[in-house]
Amino acid sequence: MTPIVDIRGLVKSFCLHNQGGITIPVLRGLDLAVNAGECVVLSGPSGVGKSTVLRCIYGNYKPQAGVVRVRHDGRMVDVVTAHHRLVAELRRRTIGYVSQFLRVVPRVPTLDVVAEPLRRTGVPAETARARAGDLLDRLAIPERLWQLAPQTFSGGEQQRVNIARGLAVEAPVLLLDEPTSALDAENRSRIAAVIDEAKRRGAAVIGIFHDQDFAAAVGTRRFDVAALARVA
């Protein structure tokens, strides 16, 4: 079986030029392959490089070495060396990324915030809004809030809006960076349900979840970044 995400020998360090030029090594030759329908839970202590792995896949971190291949339109694309236009296309259609914090234009209604990624794939406004409404409904964001901007929402509500936005396009790869940190048990189970649904449709999911029970419920496999990242 060909993996959807195939990482080989990933090396990532950070050089802090304005703090004495010190270099902080984070990933030292990480290998990870993820198949369709899997949900790999990245584990390890804080600062070990879990988010770094996700950001290297999404292309907002530049690794020093290694390849990060992602299946896009039936072929494998190396995010590290791909032209920026192709990376943009990957992000539009192939990789869904839910960051820890919602970062969007202020004062835009929630429904449009969630519909926007779909609009960018060419879906007509009304179809995109209908799908956005459907997702918000499933994540228990009441309809009376849809026309309001999410900046005024509670942390838990913002987090669910962020997840809805990340899931709006049914991308084959789903990267989740602590999507449930501010949620109560009931809302966590709603998130678990949409993640399970993504797995069933064949998405490759890679996530960081601090809640151990949640990780056990949605994860099909655990990947210890600490143990494997630091192999010299």
Add this chain to the structure above:
Amino acid sequence: MSAPDADLVEPAGRPLDAPLLSVRGLTKRYSSRIACRDVTFDLWPGEVMAVVGESGAGKTTLLNCVSGQIEPSAGEILFTRRDGSTADLYRIPEPERRRLMRTDWGIIHQNPRDGLRFNVSTGGNVGERLMAIGARNYASIRGEAIQWLDRLEVDTGRVDDLPATLSGGMQQRVQIARNLITHPRLVFMDEPTGGLDVSVQARLLDLLRSLVTELHLAAVIVTHDLAVARLLADRLMVMRGGDVVELGLTDQVLDDPQEPYTQLLVSSVLQI
């Protein structure tokens, strides 16, 4: 686990299509001072690039050279015409350059006073570019101007009012409508939200973002505001002292800056 089939692997670094704009080795000197030095970049249809840097970095000079307003001292600016052929901006005949600037390009200035004619009505300002490319039917020009004012969320009842009677945010929208009426493919903006109140700025940012998506506009935006760049731009160019320090995907440059100056710039932004 089997390795991916070798011939299914995308060749590294190949773009998907041809760029709309190619800037090669652009340098602008003012007597002994160099305002921008050896700038090279490509811009694709529908792509937004932000240029950031402190005052005096050469951002506005670069914008003025690339948009046909100031002739560079060296380098070439290649623009792909609608028929697919290439025009070298400062080597094509002056009339053609002026026609491109009036039809295929839009230039939005920070100060609406630089981009609007204040002794002409709002509707006249918006319709002017249509007349400049030969439209003569007054009713249809006025109709189209009203449509664009409406799209930019300017009260169409103000079509006969002078720009000075509008607020700064509305003047900026009129300036954008004036540029978009000829369906340009490339828009240059110099601090488009610079002089506006924060609340007005947010709404205008959203409007710019949806226009860029819907009209498949390419844009070069000069700003000193990294937050504006993050929200609007696909790519980010960092300039300092006339040089390009770093160029990459906006979130890559902001989240994983490679150069000392970019790291300093990013780490100096106040968190809110």
